[in-house]
Amino acid sequence: MEEKTFTVSEINSDIRKKIQRDPNFKNILIKGEISNYSPSLRGHDYFTLKDEKSQIPAVLYKHQKDRFLKFKPENGMNVIIKGSIEVYHKGGKYQLKVATMTEDGVGNLHIAFEQLKKKLNKEGLFKKDHKKEIPTYPKTIGVITAPSGSVIKDIITTIKRRYPICRILLFPTLVQGDNASPQIIRQIRHTQNFDLDTLIIGRGGGSIEDLWPFNEEDVAREIYACKTPTISAVGHETDYTISDFVADLRAPTPTAAAELAVPELNELKNHIRQLTNNAKKSIFNKLSNNKLKFDAICKKSVLKNPENIYLHKEMNLDNLVNTLRFASKNIIKDNKTKLIQLENSYILKNPQYITKQKKEEYENKINKINHYSNEILRENKNKLFKLENSFILKNPNEIIKRKEKEYSKNYAKLEVLNPLLTLKRGYSIAKSKDKVISSAKDVKSGDELDIEFEDGTINTKVI
Numbered sequence: 001m002e003e004k005t006f007t008v009s010e011i012n013s014d015i016r017k018k019i020q021r022d023p024n025f026k027n028i029l030i031k032g033e034i035s036n037y038s039p040s041l042r043g044h045d046y047f048t049l050k051d052e053k054s055q056i057p058a059v060l061y062k063h064q065k066d067r068f069l070k071f072k073p074e075n076g077m078n079v080i081i082k083g084s085i086e087v088y089h090k091g092g093k094y095q096l097k098v099a100t101m102t103e104d105g106v107g108n109l110h111i112a113f114e115q116l117k118k119k120l121n122k123e124g125l126f127k128k129d130h131k132k133e134i135p136t137y138p139k140t141i142g143v144i145t146a147p148s149g150s151v152i153k154d155i156i157t158t159i160k161r162r163y164p165i166c167r168i169l170l171f172p173t174l175v176q177g178d179n180a181s182p183q184i185i186r187q188i189r190h191t192q193n194f195d196l197d198t199l200i201i202g203r204g205g206g207s208i209e210d211l212w213p214f215n216e217e218d219v220a221r222e223i224y225a226c227k228t229p230t231i232s233a234v235g236h237e238t239d240y241t242i243s244d245f246v247a248d249l250r251a252p253t254p255t256a257a258a259e260l261a262v263p264e265l266n267e268l269k270n271h272i273r274q275l276t277n278n279a280k281k282s283i284f285n286k287l288s289n290n291k292l293k294f295d296a297i298c299k300k301s302v303l304k305n306p307e308n309i310y311l312h313k314e315m316n317l318d319n320l321v322n323t324l325r326f327a328s329k330n331i332i333k334d335n336k337t338k339l340i341q342l343e344n345s346y347i348l349k350n351p352q353y354i355t356k357q358k359k360e361e362y363e364n365k366i367n368k369i370n371h372y373s374n375e376i377l378r379e380n381k382n383k384l385f386k387l388e389n390s391f392i393l394k395n396p397n398e399i400i401k402r403k404e405k406e407y408s409k410n411y412a413k414l415e416v417l418n419p420l421l422t423l424k425r426g427y428s429i430a431k432s433k434d435k436v437i438s439s440a441k442d443v444k445s446g447d448e449l450d451i452e453f454e455d456g457t458i459n460t461k462v463i
Contacts, residue, residue, distance in 0.1 A: 011092075015314075016089055018253060020086070027082060028082070029080060029082050030080075031079065031104055032049040033191075034047050034077045034078075034079060036075070037074065043062030045065060046059055049096060056177065057094075057096065058097075059100040061098075063123070068100055069113040070109055077103060078103065079102065080101070081096045084437075102324050102460065109208045113208070116217055116438055117219075120246065125224050132230075133248075135197045135198060136263060138166055138198045138261065140196050140334065141169070141196065141261055141262070142169045143168060143169070143199075143202075144199065144201045144202075145203055146173070147205065152170060154410050155168070155200060155255070159258050159262050162258070162259065162263070171187040172187075175214075176206065176210045177213070184201070188222045191228060197226040199229070200254070200261060201231070203233075204235070214232075217242075221246075223243055223247055230303055231250075231251050231260060231261055232246075232256040232257075233252075234251060240384075287327070348413070377427035430449050431449065431450055431451075431452065437449065446461070447462045448460070448462075
């Protein structure tokens with residue numbers, strides 16, 4: 001019997017059918033580490049699931065990823081995958097088709113929460129400098145929450161009890177489920193059409209799945225873009241959502257949000273009453289101080305006898321006027337006297353005399369200058385004549401010879417007085433401590449002496 005020959009396609013097809021029919025390869029749970037994670041342009045994700053000893057290719061199709069996956073898979077992440085084994089007929093490879101995926105030991109929503117929190121924080125959506133201050137005395141407060149239930153009742157009750165003059169506008173929305181986040185976004189945008197001072201967004205407690213609409217990225221970005229100061233009040237005190245980080249203020253509960261949104265009216269009344277009393281006391285003290293100052297001014301003599309102010313000034317003015325008048329008369333009188341003397345002076349009556357007198361003085365000075373100039377010229381001419389006829393000018397060499405003879409005589413006299421010539425004749429000079437010894441009385445036993453000869457000096461000691 002001839003053996004049957006199979007084609008490659010037939011073998012791959014048979015293997016695929018057997019695996020598809022085997023229930024052990026359907027809806028199985030496999031855990032391992034993600035590696036070689038590679039998203040494709042069409043939206044499908046391809047990666048390898050491995051452990052210490054082996055590995056298996058895996059594919060996460062786009063429709064499955066969009067439907068259930070709340071976090072972004074990464075290399076090195078340990079996951080638990082629910083899926084089926086399938087054969088890729090064309091390539092002859094088997095792979096794991098992913099139906100659901102969770103991180104090993106941590107739920108999907110927790111992973112998604114941490115990843116979105118990290119992403120938005122990096123973008124700056126949590127920065128304090130972007131957060132707006134909550135108004136202290138709001139006129140109108142908007143509330144985005146479910147239209148029924150304890151949350152809206154607690155918020156209304158708290159606001160009316162603390163600050164009844166504030167108006168409350170409810171913007172109803174779903175607060176859980178797949179349709180909640182689009183409604184929350186729509187209502188946030190709708191509030192911008194109203195003149196709100198503060199916006200409260202919240203709901204009661206619940207599981208992370210129940211609170212998930214407030215962890216959606218679109219909701220977080222809408223809260224960030226909201227122009228109205230926003231208070232996030234989602235869940236209980238221990239619950240945190242992405243909305244809490246993005247909002248301008250986080251309240252641990254919806255009731256706490258209402259307390260943070262409005263002041264306490266009775267406290268305001270007491271504060272206003274205290275300010276009023278302080279103002280009254282300040283005004284009373286100011287009036288009392290000003291009255292004392294006014295009374296002190298009224299008692300001053302200046303106000304009682306105001307004429308004293310100008311009477312004294314008038315007396316001073318009279319004195320100044322009299323002094324000025326007297327001084328003016330004296331100046332005029334003196335100038336008249338000087339004018340009369342000048343008019344009667346000899347100079348004005350005989351001005352030619354002054355000219356004649358000055359001319360005579362000038363001529364006398366000219367004569368004196370000429371006389372003295374002639375005398376000086378005469379003396380200098382005589383000196384010049386004597387100098388021209390002097391022996392020095394006629395015989396200068398003879399003068400030099402006479403001076404050389406005088407120098408030789410003086411040098412000979414100095415040579416006689418030179419003490420060194422005495423040494424040449426055989427004499428010596430005795431010194432003690434650089435002083436010349438001229439008598440034996442000047443030395444005593446034990447003194448050291450320097451005896452200077454023509455050709456040197458010796459040192460000796462007196463015995």
